[in-house]
Amino acid sequence: MMPIIRRIIYSPAINYVLRNILKPFRFCLPASCRIPVSGTIKIKLKGDQFILMTTNQTNYLTKKVFWGGIEDYEYPTVSVFLELIQDMNCFMDIGANIGYYSLMAARLNPRITVHAFEPLPSAFLFLQKNIELNQLNNITAYRLALSDRAGEAEFFATKMAKAMYLEHHISGTSNLARAKDSFSEAIKVNTQTLDSFVKDYSIRAVDLLKLDTEGTENLILNGGRELIAEKKPIIISEILPGKIENELDEFYRENNYLYYAAKPEGLIAVDSLSGYSNAKEDFFFIHRSQKSRLNPFIKD
Structure with a gap:
């Protein structure tokens, strides 16, 4: 019975009605009534700016921002990102999932060029849909895993146990390093280094990198040593x-x-990542010579 009920609740049309009936009561609703989202949602940014996102119930991010707004998902990071991105020319979103950061950057800064990398086929499909939905021509999406070498690798795509009937799972918790389990699907993906990518596409400036690859960030950085040494981009990374x-x-x-x-x-300010926290954290990394760019956001 429960699988049938879930299919009904998460069909986009029914989900739209249910979530919008419940949303006015969100502050008094138990957490269990804040149902995941399936379909398209509108996300308010700054002023009258907004983005649209197509999603399904396997995506945690869109559940959070539907019920709580952008303030309810990674807001200490997002609040700084929204300010920084307005003065940048090139942003690389590595581990873009369905495009949250890429869409925000492209919407708030029409002059910026966004390169969004997502190797998982299902997430990449939704990333492309969301770029088209928002009519943004300053984002280019690549179904590619950046790493420390070029070639092919096995990518483990995590699936949600309660939604195994879905073709597309877009949780954002899949990567090259995850051990295979009963709810993971092994997929072959193409890999390339960051250094070779910027050379192949003649990219001259990179202002900001976002890394969210669930534990393979070191491989990406090692594959981008030349770029990072020369361009000194600001780096946002989940650890x-x-x-x-x-x-x-x-x-x-x-x-x-x-x-x-x-x-x-x-x-x-943090001296070392090792032993800093027992929970996942977002960090901003900046070259010492560029520190003034973060000064407005630094808490002494």
Whole structure:
């Protein structure tokens, strides 16, 4: 019975009606009544700016922003990102999933060029749909995994156990490093280094990188050593505890980068990633010579 009920609740038309009936009561609703989203939602940004996102119930991000707005998902990071992105020319969204950060960047800064990387076929399909839905011609999407070498690799796409009937799972928790389990699908993906990518596409300037690849960020950085040494982009990255902190510490120190944890009160200077937190955290990394660009957001 429950699988049938889920199919009904998450059919886009029924889901649209249910969630919009419940939304006015969101502040008094139990968490279980804040149902995941299936279909298209409108997300308010700054002023009268907004983006549209097509999604399904396997995506946690769109559930959070539907019920709580952009303030309810990674807002310490998003609030700084929304300010920084307006003065940038080139943004690389590595691990773009269905396009949240890419869409925000392209909407708020029509002059920017966005390169969005997503190797998972289902997430890439929704990424393309969302770019088209928002009529944004300054985003280019690539079904590609950036790594420390070019070639082919096995990518583990995580599936939601309660939605196995769906063709497309877009949770954003899949990567090259995840061990295969009963709810993962192994997919062959093409890999390329960041350095070779910027050369192949004649990209001259990169102002901002966002890395969200669930524990393979060190491989991407090692494949982009030339770019990072030359262009010194600001880097936003989610760090999972107990994974690759030592490797990241070594890389950022070698490249003379400073670390800042994204907190509700602002960006907090951090000396080391190793042992900093037992929970996943977002960090901003900036070359020492560029520190002034983050000064408005740094909490002393």
